[in-house]
Amino acid sequence: MSAVLRAEHLVRILPGEVPVTLVKDVSLAIEHGEFICIMGPSGSGKSSLLYLLGLLDVPTSGRVWLDGEETSGYGEDDLANRRLEKLGFVFQFHFLLAEFSVLDNVTLPIRRLGRLDASDARARGLTLLDRLGVVEQSAKYPHQLSGGQRQRVAIARALANDPLILLADEPTGNLDSASGGTVRQILKDLAHEMGKTVVAVTHDASFAAAADRRIGIVDGRIDADWRAV
Amino acid sequence: MRIQLQVALTHLTGRRRQTLVSLIGVVLGVAFFLAVSSLMRGSEQDFIKRLVDNSPHITVSDEVRRPRTQPAEQRWTDGAVRIRSLKPQTETRGIRGYRKKLALIEAIPGVRVAPVLIGSAVLTFAGREEGVTLSGIVPKTMKTVSTIQDKMVEGSLDALDVNPNGIVIGTGLAEKFNLGLGRNLTVVAASGASRAMKVVGLFRTGNASVDETQTFTLLKRAQVMFERPNRVNRFLIQLDDAYAARAVAQRIEAAIGDKSVSWVEASEDILSVLVVRNIIMYSVVSAILIVASFGIYNTLSTIVLEKTHDIAILKSMGFHARDIRLIFLFEGVVIGLIGSLFGLVLGAGLMHALSQVQIKPPGVSEQVFLPIWWGAQQFALATAFAMASCILAAYLPARRAGRVHPVEILRGAA
Incomplete structure (x- = not known):
């Protein structure tokens, strides 16, 4: 299996009067269809690593390959285009647009990409919402939904353009355990049944237990990397 | 509808009161621009007409x-x-x-x-x-x-x-x-x-x-x-x-x-005074629109601050800085267009009201009304100036919004 996402010697230093090193020389390869958890204590640099892998942030040094394409030296717009087509993000806070209906939130990335016309985008949005079990909420607004429902809508939005990789930053961090369990199961199914690569940052041990592979981060370095048997 | 325009409209409708205040600024600016400038241009033309009609257009003399x-x-x-x-x-x-x-x-x-x-x-x-x-x-x-x-x-x-x-x-x-x-x-x-x-x-x-x-x-x-x-x-x-x-x-x-002297040549001093008068008039009426554009700047800056999370999420999704700038420029354009439209209607109403005002210069027995020039040029100028000041007012917040870095916002939220 070829690596869908590969990083070599990633270093991220926040410049300033006292420069802060967030990520120190991280190299890893992520295979297609893997469900990976990145774990570590607060401030260990796991989110920073996720931002680097998700092309949201640019490493101080080191290289990232996405789908076999090296992204070093890409400008902001090139990186944005890769994110739009190949990556989907889910964050701890749902970050849905409050003035947009659930369906409009999900179709936002589809419409930005512009490959589907309005009715096809709508149909795809409804399919995704249906798959995540929130299609009844499609006309509602985010504030009318429960936390778990919002996170499922956010996952539907992340899947809108059929990305290769879903990146999740503490996706269950703000949910009760029942909702957290549902979200965990959804992400696992995405990897195992739909062949998506899922990379999730978490410090929730029960969440991590569901993963195929766990990467431990301490002080910006990979401390442990083990696969479930 | 373009996605950027849709986001722009939801921002504006989400802050109805502030949008309305910005809009009223543009409406009043356009209306006064139109009414005052058409009155000034009307009186200028009335003046030139008197100047021209009371003396020959060209005088040929034996020189x-x-x-x-x-x-x-x-x-x-x-x-x-x-x-x-x-x-x-x-x-x-x-x-x-x-x-x-x-x-x-x-x-x-x-x-x-x-x-x-x-x-x-x-x-x-x-x-x-x-x-x-x-x-x-x-x-x-x-x-x-x-x-x-x-x-x-x-x-x-x-x-x-x-x-x-x-x-x-x-x-x-x-x-x-x-x-x-x-x-x-x-x-x-x-x-x-x-x-x-x-x-x-x-x-x-x-x-x-x-x-x-x-x-x-x-x-x-x-x-x-x-x-x-x-x-x-x-x-x-x-x-x-x-x-x-x-x-x-x-x-x-x-x-x-x-020697043939036209009225233009003979009245050059007066005509240059009129030019100066027009410059003064246009700067004063433009000032109203400039003040109005501060209102727009203020509203859009508030929206940018309020919506940094939305901007960050849109950028993380793959929206370009240009898309984000476009959203806020659209907001300026929408305020400008709607403001101009209502401003032109209100301005035309003011012009009509002014044209009903009777004036009585000493020694003149006939009925004289305030001269109003209904030239399309004035309407176009008022709209163009309003649009320009709205877009300019939107530009700075738009640029700031385009520069929002998603990671900085996401780090702050986590």
Whole structure:
């Protein structure tokens, strides 16, 4: 299996009067269809690593390959285009647009990409919402939904353009355990049944237990990397 | 609908009150811009109309602007010839061969011309003397180039044709002499010729110096009085298109050689004052729109601050900085368009209201309304200026929004 996402010697230093090193020389390869958890204590640099892998942030040094394409030296717009087509993000806070209906939130990335016309985008949005079990909420607004429902809508939005990789930053961090369990199961199914690569940052041990592979981060370095048997 | 526009509209409808305040600023700005500038332009045009109509568009006089080319210069055209102390010749005896030149000018389309012989004379009546300007005219042609016929309060210019010894004077002069229509007075020309003339018409222009010093008689009578038979020293010319005066004047001067002065040339000082006045007016009315644009800037800046999370998520999704900038520029454009639309309607209403206002200048008996210019140019200008200031006001917040870095926001939120 070829690596869908590969990083070599990633270093991220926040410049300033006292420069802060967030990520120190991280190299890893992520295979297609893997469900990976990145774990570590607060401030260990796991989110920073996720931002680097998700092309949201640019490493101080080191290289990232996405789908076999090296992204070093890409400008902001090139990186944005890769994110739009190949990556989907889910964050701890749902970050849905409050003035947009659930369906409009999900179709936002589809419409930005512009490959589907309005009715096809709508149909795809409804399919995704249906798959995540929130299609009844499609006309509602985010504030009318429960936390778990919002996170499922956010996952539907992340899947809108059929990305290769879903990146999740503490996706269950703000949910009760029942909702957290549902979200965990959804992400696992995405990897195992739909062949998506899922990379999730978490410090929730029960969440991590569901993963195929766990990467431990301490002080910006990979401390442990083990696969479930 | 474009996704960027849809986001822009939700931002604006999400902050209805602030959007409304920004909108009212633009509406008032456009309305006042329109009403004040159309009033100013209206009064300017009214002023020019008076200026133009009360005097000939072009006056051809028996003068030449430059001294004649000297034989030495003609002989050695590329030689270093310099002849000093040359003076332009003054044709004291009037315009030479005026009938031929008159025919030449009459042939130009859209031109009406009247030959006049002007000279000084002294009027005496009951022991009083008054120096005046006596113009010998042909009533038929004079009526086509001058408004004097409309200013007649008693008698008419045509009466001169009936009575070759008739004279038309202003009411100011008539009051000075305390005489009326049908009375006789003595006219003494500079040449010494003297003749008793009968007042056959009285005019009042409202301009005291004209009413007290201008007098008209038949051209033939004036030629006899001034001892210049078959001569005139002025052509007064009126054009269908007053603004063509400068070009036509140059054409006439090139054709006949006599000095032709258009009203534009004669009133250059006044016209430049009008330009200054317009600059002042436009800066003042623009200031209203500039103030309004601060309102837009304020609203959009607030939205940018409030929506940094939305901006960050849109960027993480793959929206470019350009898309984000476009969202906020659209917000400026939408406020500008809607504001301009309502502003133009309100402005037109104000213009209509102003045009109903009656003014009463002293000495004028007719009904006069505030002059309003309903030119499409004013509407276009108000809209263009409003749009420009809205887009400019939106630009800075848009640029700031485009620079939002998603990671910084996401780190802060986590």
